[in-house]
Every structure is written in C-alpha cells, then in structure tokens.
Amino acid sequence: MTGKALARLDGDMLIYGCGTMAGAMLSRWLECGLKPDLVTAIRKSGAPAAGNVTTLSDSKGLTAPSLLILGVKPQGFPDVAADVSRLAGPHTLVISIMAGVSLEDLRLALPDAGQIVRAMPNMPVANGRGIVALISERDQATLSKQLNKLMAPLGLVEWISTEASFNLVTALTGCGPAFIYRIVGAMAGAAVRLGLDPDAADRMARAMVAGAALTMLDSDETPAAMAAAVASPGGMTQAGLDVLDSDGRLAALMADTLRAARERGRELAASARMD
Ligand SMILES: NC(=O)c1ccc[n+]([C@@H]2O[C@H](COP(=O)([O-])OP(=O)(O)OC[C@H]3O[C@@H](n4cnc5c(N)ncnc54)[C@H](OP(=O)(O)O)[C@@H]3O)[C@@H](O)[C@H]2O)c1
Known part of the structure; x- marks a missing residue:
C-alpha cells in the first residue's frame, strides 16, 4: 500500500x-x-x-x-x-x-x-x-x-x-532498514576501495538499491529467482554471487544479525519489566 x-x-x-x-x-x-x-x-x-x-x-x-x-x-x-x-x-x-x-x-x-x-x-x-x-x-x-x-x-x-x-519480526522489519543502509554503505565503500570516486559510488549504490527494491515490489518472483535472472552462467554477476554464497556466508551473517537483534529485544523487554 x-x-x-x-x-x-x-x-x-x-x-x-x-x-x-x-x-x-x-x-x-x-x-x-x-x-x-x-x-x-x-x-x-x-x-x-x-x-x-x-x-x-x-x-x-x-x-x-x-x-x-x-x-x-x-x-x-x-x-x-x-x-x-x-x-x-x-x-x-x-x-x-x-x-x-x-x-x-x-x-x-x-x-x-x-x-x-x-x-x-x-x-x-x-x-x-x-x-x-x-x-x-x-x-x-x-x-x-x-x-x-x-x-x-x-x-x-x-x-x-x-x-x-x-522480536524476530522486529529484527527483520524494524531494524532491517538499518541493516540495508549498512549493506549499501559497505558496497559503496568496497567500490571506493577498488578505485571508484566516493561521491559517484555513493550516488550509484543508493540509486541501484532503490531501483532493485522498486523492481522487487513490482515482481512476483522470489529474490532467488530475481538474482538468477540477472546472473548469466559464467558471467560477472554469477562470479559475485558465488562469493556471497560460498560456505553459506551471507546466509550465516544474516542469521547472526537477526539473532543478535532478537536477543537484544529480549534484554530490552527485561529492562522494561516492572519489579
Ligand atoms: N526508531 C525506530 O526505527 C523504531 C522502530 C520500531 C519501533 N521503535 C520503538 O519506538 C519507540 C521510540 O523510539 P524512537 O526511536 O522514536 O525514540 P525517541 O526518538 O527517543 O522517542 C522517544 C520519545 O519518548 C519521549 N519521552 C521520553 N521520556 C518521556 C517521559 N518521561 N515523558 C514523556 N515523554 C517521554 C521523548 O521525548 P523528547 O522528544 O522530548 O525526547 C521522545 O519523544 C521505542 O520503544 C522503540 O522500541 C522504534
């Protein structure tokens, strides 16, 4: 909506x-x-x-x-x-x-x-x-x-x-925007370290994520299918996806991230409790 x-x-x-x-x-x-x-x-x-x-x-x-x-x-x-x-x-x-x-x-x-x-x-x-x-x-x-x-x-x-x-929903939806901003910053930062101009890297990383997010909103495909549609076998995108997927490292990082946020929610609940 x-x-x-x-x-x-x-x-x-x-x-x-x-x-x-x-x-x-x-x-x-x-x-x-x-x-x-x-x-x-x-x-x-x-x-x-x-x-x-x-x-x-x-x-x-x-x-x-x-x-x-x-x-x-x-x-x-x-x-x-x-x-x-x-x-x-x-x-x-x-x-x-x-x-x-x-x-x-x-x-x-x-x-x-x-x-x-x-x-x-x-x-x-x-x-x-x-x-x-x-x-x-x-x-x-x-x-x-x-x-x-x-x-x-x-x-x-x-x-x-x-x-x-x-608490898990909170970690995903309430905290999630901050996680995405961090990922965008990390992608732009990596591009700068590899040689791009910082301002241009920042502008392009933001526009890329905004465009990808809007495309996803308009699509019925799963994120996995959307990634596969961008990646041709043996191409550049697939080479990058292989790094993210290697040993399940991105999945593990996301699980750790959501788990930590959920745990903090439990701690905050304890501090909000009346004695
Ligand atoms: N920020 C997020 O993205 C987000 C997402 C989901 C849920 N939440 C939840 O939203 C709640 C607020 O978070 P926030 O980020 O909006 O924090 P915030 O900006 O610090 O807002 C807290 C508000 O409470 C007021 N306040 C504090 N003590 C008070 C008192 N004794 N009497 C009257 N008002 C008092 C503050 O007044 P002043 O304005 O004068 O300081 C402020 O307006 C939290 O419980 C958080 O878990 C936040």
Whole structure:
C-alpha cells in the first residue's frame, strides 16, 4: 500500500512519547488526512510534534483517550508506566510501539486498559512505504477491521499470530532498514576501495538499491529467482554471487544479525519489566 489511503480514526488520539518513530507515523497520518485537532502528543522536552498537534511536556489535566499510542523507549517505560496507566481506561485502545515489551507485561502495567495491541512500525512509514506488524491480546478479527484503516496509509500491514515471533519480526522489519543502509554503505565503500570516486559510488549504490527494491515490489518472483535472472552462467554477476554464497556466508551473517537483534529485544523487554 503506497497510495494515499485516508487515515481514519474514530475518537481522539494521545501519543505518549512522540519522538522519531511515533513522529514519523504521525506525519504520515496527517499527510493522509488525519485531523490534527484529534491528536495530542506528549514529549518530555515539550518540543513541538509534527503538524499543528497540541504538544505537552506531561499529562497533567489529560483524561483517557480513545486511542493511546505508547512511543517511549522500552527502558523508559517503568518511569512513565503509572502515569500511562492512569490514562489507559476501559474504553482506551492502547497501541504500544515499544520493541520487546510483551502484551503480558503491558497488561500488568496497564490493568484497566480496554484493548492492548503491539505494533512494530519501521521508519519508511514516513512516506507510506513502511511495514506495521501488529498483534493483539484478543479480538484480532474485530480490531484488524478498525486498525487497518488507520495503519494502511503507513504501508504494508501484517497481523502476526504468535507473539513469540514478534522480536524476530522486529529484527527483520524494524531494524532491517538499518541493516540495508549498512549493506549499501559497505558496497559503496568496497567500490571506493577498488578505485571508484566516493561521491559517484555513493550516488550509484543508493540509486541501484532503490531501483532493485522498486523492481522487487513490482515482481512476483522470489529474490532467488530475481538474482538468477540477472546472473548469466559464467558471467560477472554469477562470479559475485558465488562469493556471497560460498560456505553459506551471507546466509550465516544474516542469521547472526537477526539473532543478535532478537536477543537484544529480549534484554530490552527485561529492562522494561516492572519489579
Ligand atoms: N526508531 C525506530 O526505527 C523504531 C522502530 C520500531 C519501533 N521503535 C520503538 O519506538 C519507540 C521510540 O523510539 P524512537 O526511536 O522514536 O525514540 P525517541 O526518538 O527517543 O522517542 C522517544 C520519545 O519518548 C519521549 N519521552 C521520553 N521520556 C518521556 C517521559 N518521561 N515523558 C514523556 N515523554 C517521554 C521523548 O521525548 P523528547 O522528544 O522530548 O525526547 C521522545 O519523544 C521505542 O520503544 C522503540 O522500541 C522504534
């Protein structure tokens, strides 16, 4: 979903912790027609959030909203949990974007909240090309009807059936853009070391990855089939692919990368847990 579907919301929205990630979601929603006067943002600094939304430095005077988006860092959650709990009433749908913090821990911290949903967005939501993975405590079918209208303008919306895989989904989709940026940088860096001009290498590596990504979005082929279509037997591309594939080194590197990110998610969840 990359078109400008309308961001639809019944009721008001409070974003508790409106930094980089929640701010990116908010910007896209506003761009897609969400009315700013339905939204209040809380930032510790009180610095203005996207658009003309009311931004406060604390929750004084606020009452339970229809939708409460929880966008603080997982490590910061214990400090604000009691305050968030006061705002999460029986008619409040809470959406936590905090990495690693389980539905069970959220429910323990927010016992009176109506429904609790975990969402894992990634930064490309800012231009509608992101992914939002979602899981709810219950009533997934009803909630998905309601939430898909809000989430669709952000990009691909995926409901996850087992929470055990949520940290892995986070590693793939939430952390994944950073891994791709690192790979692009490594390819450009390698080209520079082998003799290309740094600026030209940077420009071409970015354009190449953007073009390859868009081609992949338009294709029904698997990535393996797409790679095979570019590589003629005995040709240049095949010579490079043989290096990536040798001893399964790229596959092993990616498995180690996702495993490390998933493990860190588990550690962050432990640090977000209330004692
Ligand atoms: N960044 C990503 O790509 C990404 C992807 C998926 C999920 N997430 C999740 O999104 C959450 C936020 O990450 P981020 O990268 O957006 O971090 P961030 O930019 O630091 O945002 C955290 C926000 O929380 C606010 N905050 C901190 N302490 C507060 C307090 N005591 N009271 C009120 N507001 C408080 C901060 O206020 P100030 O703005 O004043 O500092 C800031 O707006 C994390 O839980 C992370 O796991 C991030």
